[in-house]
Amino acid sequence: MEQLSGRTAVVTGGGNGIGLATGRRLAREGMRVVLADRDAEAVGAAEAELRGEGLEVTGVPADVSDPDANQRLADVAFETYGGVHVLHLNAGIGGTQPLLDPETKTWERVVGVNLLGVVWGIKAFVPRMVASGEEGLVIATSSGAGAEGTSYRSAPYAATKNAVVSVMEALYGELKDVGAAVRAAVLFPPLTESSMGNPRVEAWLRDNGVPTTLMQPADVAELLLDGIRNERFYIRIGEKQNEGLFDGALSAEYFAWNEGVIRGRAEAQLADTSPDGHLW
Numbered sequence: 001m002e003q004l005s006g007r008t009a010v011v012t013g014g015g016n017g018i019g020l021a022t023g024r025r026l027a028r029e030g031m032r033v034v035l036a037d038r039d040a041e042a043v044g045a046a047e048a049e050l051r052g053e054g055l056e057v058t059g060v061p062a063d064v065s066d067p068d069a070n071q072r073l074a075d076v077a078f079e080t081y082g083g084v085h086v087l088h089l090n091a092g093i094g095g096t097q098p099l100l101d102p103e104t105k106t107w108e109r110v111v112g113v114n115l116l117g118v119v120w121g122i123k124a125f126v127p128r129m130v131a132s133g134e135e136g137l138v139i140a141t142s143s144g145a146g147a148e149g150t151s152y153r154s155a156p157y158a159a160t161k162n163a164v165v166s167v168m169e170a171l172y173g174e175l176k177d178v179g180a181a182v183r184a185a186v187l188f189p190p191l192t193e194s195s196m197g198n199p200r201v202e203a204w205l206r207d208n209g210v211p212t213t214l215m216q217p218a219d220v221a222e223l224l225l226d227g228i229r230n231e232r233f234y235i236r237i238g239e240k241q242n243e244g245l246f247d248g249a250l251s252a253e254y255f256a257w258n259e260g261v262i263r264g265r266a267e268a269q270l271a272d273t274s275p276d277g278h279l280w
């Protein structure tokens with residue numbers, strides 16, 4: 001999408017971290033931005049902070065796991081700004097729980113936010129975006145766990161982030177079938193410093209011979225903007241983005257590991273072997 005200025009973006013999970021950073025970045029491009037978050041205090045503070053920078057931002061408290069809250073959010077965005085052009089379905093929570101643990105609430109919570117939050121967001125916004133006939137883009141935030149396959153100690157998180165990739169591939173196909181001016185994309189943030197707190201994963205990778213770098217939310221916003229401008233579907237840091245945008249911040253060992261896991265999973269399925277080689 002070439003023209004952002006004067007158009008409208010909606011970012012869920014916009015009260016903190018990656019959502020707040022992408023909201024800020026898109027607003028700096030001249031977009032009118034609706035930030036939505038279930039944390040009313042955080043989204044109020046985010047709105048005030050960005051307005052203080054002279055940016056056009058509206059904060060809306062909304063829980064994406066509730067279909068009605070998504071409909072109300074879409075109503076606010078369309079009524080306030082007359083249309084939605086970039087929809088970033090980014091709200092997400094962590095979820096680490098052994099499958100052998102009989103408790104069920106963790107799965108319900110994580111599926112409700114990470115997977116159904118994306119589906120309800122699509123249903124609330126995308127038919128209206130398509131009907132407007134205007135150019136648009138829907139991006140959902142997956143994770144390394146969605147690209148690399150099974151992070152088996154975080155099954156609820158990994159399963160939902162894999163599912164988000166499937167949902168966005170399906171949306172891509174459906175939008176093409178109806179000749180929509182709206183496209184779909186999926187964002188794979190690298191390990192990023194946020195309230196999700198990923199120093200633990202970084203340390204684990206380091207201890208296993210994969211030196212990596214904890215990126216900043218503003219870096220992810222830069223990656224997203226690059227993906228929007230270049231009309232990428234799978235918006236992740238490849239070697240090109242690592243050099244072009246981030247001065248080679250991610251190590252060669254990281255790329256080798258990452259590719260090894262992605263390829264290893266596909267090859268294990270094709271060769272009918274076990275997951276031993278790519279489980280992490």
Ligand SMILES: NC(=O)c1ccc[n+]([C@@H]2O[C@H](COP(=O)([O-])OP(=O)(O)OC[C@H]3O[C@@H](n4cnc5c(N)ncnc54)[C@H](O)[C@@H]3O)[C@@H](O)[C@H]2O)c1
Binds near residue numbers: 015019064191
């Ligand atoms: N930080 C990382 O290393 C990393 C890596 C890959 C993917 N991600 C993904 O990026 C997205 C943003 O994460 P972050 O790192 O900025 O975390 P964060 O915790 O800083 O921000 C997430 C925001 O989402 C909000 N949120 C949570 N549940 C919600 C709900 N039901 N409805 C509305 N808002 C809700 C939270 O209040 C919070 O403001 C998530 O989907 C996460 O899975 C993060």
